Amino acid sequence: KPIFILNDLYVYKEFRKKGIGAELLISAKDYCMLSGYKGLALETAINNPAQNLYERLGWKKNTSSLYYFWEAK
Template identity: 50%
Template sequence: MNDLIVRIADDHDIDNIAGLFDLYRQFYGQESDCVLAYEFIKNRIEREEFVVFLAMEKGVSIGFCQLYPSFCSVDAMPIYILYDLYVKPEYRKHGVARKLMLAAEEHAIKSGKKRLELSTAKNNHSAQKLYESLGWVKDEVFLCYSRDVKG
């Protein structure tokens, strides 16, 4: 992938990111909803609620990575949560996800964040292999819980 470009997306990229975001949601078992995907991405970008990296190959959008700002109370430091990482299936195993992850890490360092955090599906072994190859460490101390509070 000699023509691979990874950059921070802006409001001109909403359509491209939204299309990828819809595919990402389908990967996790959601029905396609292009309007929902577009509105979600548009609102996040307009409100500057996240940082999203876009991977492009020869002008085609092929992947993205989203960082949400948060804080670690114990360290009293800002962090990023790497919540979404997606590469179109036909572009996987070519270093795209790796390049997105490295761009996210570089941005976190430049932004003065203490660390990056992420969670992944227990059966997403290819992603786990990538994360560990980049120095990410599996949390063996804490369990994660969630509770839906709206509809």
């Protein structure tokens, strides 16, 4: 089955800790299930405090692979 990739989810600082991020993630999960997709993937910084939110909502950290990026200069 295909997967959705969630890019650039951002909640402005003044609106954080109000449940907005959780509602956005839950809506994305609902849309994914209604569409018959396998799941959602997202990437975040190692020091992003939102990781606690992701894990609380059932997201699992992938520890079996690394992410690489080549930047054109």
